[in-house]
Amino acid sequence: MAARGRRQFKPQPGFQAQQDQKEGVHASILKQARKSGQLNLSGRSLTSIPDKVWRINIDVPEEGKTVSMDDADDRWWEQTDLTKLILASNWLTELSEDIVNLPALTVLDVHDNRLESLPKAVGTLQNLQKLDVSRNKLTELPECVGQIKSLKSLHVEYNKLRQMPADIGDLLFLEDLDMSNNELTSLPGSMGGLSKIIKLNVSNNKLKSLPGELATMNALRQIDANHNEISSLPPELGTLLHLEQLYLRHNKLTHLPVLKDCSSLKELHLGNNQMTDITAEHIQHLPAISVLDLRDNKIGMLPDEIAQLQSLERLDVTNNDLAGLPYHLGTVASLKSIVVDGNPMRSIRRDIIMRGTQEIKKYLRSRIEEPLDMPAASTNGVQSNKGQSGVIGGTSDGVNAHDVMQMKSLDYSNKKCNQVPDEVWKLAERGEITSINLSKNCFTDLPQGIMLVSDYLKELNLGFNKLTSLHSDIGLYFKLTTVDLRNNQLTDLPSEMSSLESFPSILFSNFRLTKLPAVPVYIKPKLEILFANLITKIETIDPQGMKQLASLATLDLQNNNIGQVPPELGLCKQIKSLQLSGNAFRIPRPAILAKGTNATLEFLRSRIAE
Incomplete structure (x- = not known):
């Protein structure tokens, strides 16, 4: 009778496998998660999450009911609390409020599902540092998200959000915020409290302007506001000391404020707007710029001061109203790419433009009037020195x-x-x-x-x-x-x-x-x-x-x-x-x-x- 009783207690392997497959989570996966503190259930076509996942830190596992106290490999009572939960690329329409049972979570990734809302219990996850709910069907972000004080990364891109909650500004430790590809028409001024934000992405929305409160986000290094309906920028934008990349392509800008304190700015993308000029004052406050994208605007002239940008590597002025380029632009040693097609160029022949950047620079240099008192021997001396010590690959083809x-x-x-x-x-x-x-x-x-x-x-x-x-x-x-x-x-x-x-x-x-x-x-x-x-x-x-x-x-x-x-x-x-x-x-x-x-x-x- 005892032997028969034991056979009834332990299900056959075939039955257990079918049961695990039906629930979408194999027992061995949960067992490993208890040891590592990480559970990855992405890409399993799950329509719901089994209760045993939410209770992984609470319930005694089946193997724990028969395990010997001397078996060091199966001491389930010494398990690690779940800190990382990945549920991405499934068919989930909701998350259970039982997520409150996972208070140790630092990462929650549910991107690429069909979620229409988030449980209020998300706000109780006070150890959460990364939350990714991108590529879902959210129409609003619940206020409970603003309660996750330890959050450093928040991704909500590719949803149907029309506005962001005001308490988003309470996430004082947030460093990375991606709200791109939604239906946002404005941003809350409370975002100015996000003083540790490094990367902000609001591209592909319906924004008409950016809030002046961005100026208090002192840690910002990258702003991506491409593909919106922005017609003007707040002058306060020019106070961002650490800003390195600013993307404003495909908007309705007619004017750029002088970025007075953006001395760290390396990339400025203003293509596909309605700008008519870029002035010397703009240029003098961009000492570190390496990429300047002005394509598809209505700019009629570039200031001579653009030749002072000694870090400039790429200049794109495609499809503007330029009749020529400043001659001293050809002396900028760092400049590797000049794209000028689609302009009514009258001072540079088309065949020169077709030959590429180096030929354009060479032509521009040739148009500069050389000082009459330049000693010829000086130039020859430099060339001679190069020939002696700097030539690689032979004397004729080096x-x-x-x-x-x-x-x-x-x-x-x-x-x-x-x-x-x-x-x-x-x-x-x-x-x-x-x-x-x-x-x-x-x-x-x-x-x-x-x-x-x-x-x-x-x-x-x-x-x-x-x-x-x-x-x-x-x-x-x-x-x-x-x-x-x-x-x-x-x-x-x-x-x-x-x-x-x-x-x-x-x-x-x-x-x-x-x-x-x-x-x-x-x-x-x-x-x-x-x-x-x-x-x-x-x-x-x-x-x-x-x-x-x-x-x-x-x-x-x-x-x-x-x-x-x-x-x-x-x-x-x-x-x-x-x-x-x-x-x-x-x-x-x-x-x-x-x-x-x-x-x-x-x-x-x-x-x-x-």
Whole structure:
């Protein structure tokens, strides 16, 4: 009878497995959680959380009812309180108030579910430091969240929040707050009490302004307010001493307040607004700026003082009303990228612009009047010293090591070579080079050794070579933003380029193509500039493919064999600069093209019904 009784007490293994599967949580997982204090139940298609999870710190586990006191491995009474609970990527519609039984939680992650509300008991979790409820269906954030005094990170992005509770300002230890991709129309002034906030993301909402109380958030280093409806900024924004990155793209700004005390600001993104000027006073208070994004505005002139920004690395003024650039901008040694397409440039020829940043800088320097009393021997002396001690790679084809390291740029163009010396690549690797110019050489593919800088490379110029194919390794250059492939013998591009997610610019001309390559062009929503002029066999335009390029602002298809311009191209309203001259089509007529991009697109739209 005793033996039969024991068989009845312990369920068969098959039955136990089915029961655990039904509840979605295996007993062994809970057992491990009692030891580690961490429980990860993400991606299990759970519609509800079993009660035994909420009572993991209270109930005696089944194995504890039969375990020997001498078994050191199963001393459940010595368990660790649960500190980390991950319930992400399930189908949860609610959380139980029984979460109050887990007071030791420091991390609660329920992102990517279907939650429409949060239990009030969340406010009792006084040890909680990280709360992630992003990608749910929350329409409001309960006031109980403001009671979690130890909270350092709060993520509520991708919900349906229309406002934030006033007591959000009570979270005095909060460092990271992400409210992006909601339906917020304003921010509570109480947020000014968040004096330890380092990173604030309010992008993709419906904000009309930012509160002046942001000025008291002294620890702020990054503000992302992209894609809102902000028409003005509070002047107090200029008092943020530690601010390093400010994102304000795709708003309705017409004016920027002078950021008087933002001496630490490194990146300022003002693209896609309605600004008409940037003044000398703005510039003089931005000594540390390295990225200045002014694209898609209405700026008519840049102040000469912009040449004083000795840390400036990237300047984007695409699609403005600039007729020229300050000549002394060419002397800024740190400047690695100037993007100026889509401007009515009269002082700089288009062929110079097409050659890229270094040629633009060279041209600007050539326009500066040299002082008459400059001793010629001084210049020769410097060059002589470089030749003696700084040249790497030989006397005729070498590069100056000092210049390469300082500029983070390698210019190995016009050498008529098909390989680069190993010592030059090693120098580029040590200097973490971000820009390489290999144009006007004899390369037939990516040169060996370039992989040494794949982790840093942002700009690559392979124009005017003899490329017949492009190695698939190009897909490993994840930081690459601009590639120049003009005047080669390529017939296609490798599919691996689809991994380059941050491509804003690609230049390819004199290809032997009859249509634009589908990869990477039509799968790049971030592509902003596309030069495909002088592709002598291009015959058709795919308007549907162009429409998928939501960020495409510049499209140059000049001097091809395009026989017909599809009217549907007029629906691509994101295009600000469209160049179609030098093709075989008769409609639109040259008189229409001469009126500019807006007139051409409007004409094409008018022909859709016909």
